Amino acid sequence: QVQLQESGPGLVKPSQTLSLTCTVSGVSMGSSDSTGYYWSWIRQHPGKGLEWIGYIYYGGTTKYNPSLKGRVTISVDTSKNQFSLRLTSVTAADTAVYYCAKGGATVTPDWGQGTLVTVSS
Amino acid sequence: DIRLTQSPSSLSASLRDRVTITCRASQSVDSHLSWYQVKSGKAPKLLIYSASNLQSGVPARFSGSGSGTDFTLTIATLEPEDFATYYCQQSDTIPWTFGPGTKVEIK
Numbered sequence: 001q002v003q004l005q006e007s008g009p010g011l012v013k014p015s016q017t018l019s020l021t022c023t024v025s026g027v028s029m030g031s032s033d034s035t036g037y038y039w040s041w042i043r044q045h046p047g048k049g050l051e052w053i054g055y056i057y058y059g060g061t062t063k064y065n066p067s068l069k070g071r072v073t074i075s076v077d078t079s080k081n082q083f084s085l086r087l088t089s090v091t092a093a094d095t096a097v098y099y100c101a102k103g104g105a106t107v108t109p110d111w112g113q114g115t116l117v118t119v120s121s
Numbered sequence: 122d123i124r125l126t127q128s129p130s131s132l133s134a135s136l137r138d139r140v141t142i143t144c145r146a147s148q149s150v151d152s153h154l155s156w157y158q159v160k161s162g163k164a165p166k167l168l169i170y171s172a173s174n175l176q177s178g179v180p181a182r183f184s185g186s187g188s189g190t191d192f193t194l195t196i197a198t199l200e201p202e203d204f205a206t207y208y209c210q211q212s213d214t215i216p217w218t219f220g221p222g223t224k225v226e227i228k
Binding site (some may be wrong): 049071111 | 215216
């Protein structure tokens with residue numbers, strides 16, 4: 001059974017970079033069995049709905065939400081069985097619960113519990 | 122971006138009621154539509170994928186239907202653990218987008 005756990009700072013200052021890591025267990029991200037998996041980040045602003053941030057899949061191909069205007073990078077470290085999110089030049093509008101998730105091209109069944117990141121000085 | 126709207130935005134229902142939530146897309150998403158249940162502090166739970174397929178382990182009282190632009194999530198008989206917020210999501214076109222959510226509350 002796959003499990004995902006987000007980790008990283010809960011507080012980030014405005015204009016700085018938000019960095020989160022998702023540790024994956026129950027599946028080897030570097031195995032041939034994992035080539036069809038999409039590793040995603042999604043966020044939920046306080047009291048608001050869900051927003052897809054982007055994903056990375058086998059070979060390092062990434063897709064991002066254009067609303068984030070080039071501020072986002074998702075990467076994978078198969079040696080640690082982790083994938084990461086970097087969001088630069090953050091503002092208060094980036095305060096949210098951030099979820100990591102695993103899925104396929106059209107379905108995302110496995111999610112972490114989420115981690116709250118607050119942007120404040 | 123494909124915009125998803127949900128109705129109602131919230132509803133009050135009693136145990137064992139039948140509940141129906143609709144999701145409408147601004148353009149066709151084929152059958153690439155999922156439904157999630159979200160509770161505070163918990164991982165979102167996939168209920169339905171590809172519009173009408175029940176995710177493994179999800180009770181059969183949940184069902185989904187639709188294709189193209191109009192979709193429905195039905196809970197046949199509401200149980201205590203079903204009080205939550207429900208979101209639809211399209212994965213047909215990048216960026217993937219979510220509906221604004223439907224909060225199901227106890228009457």
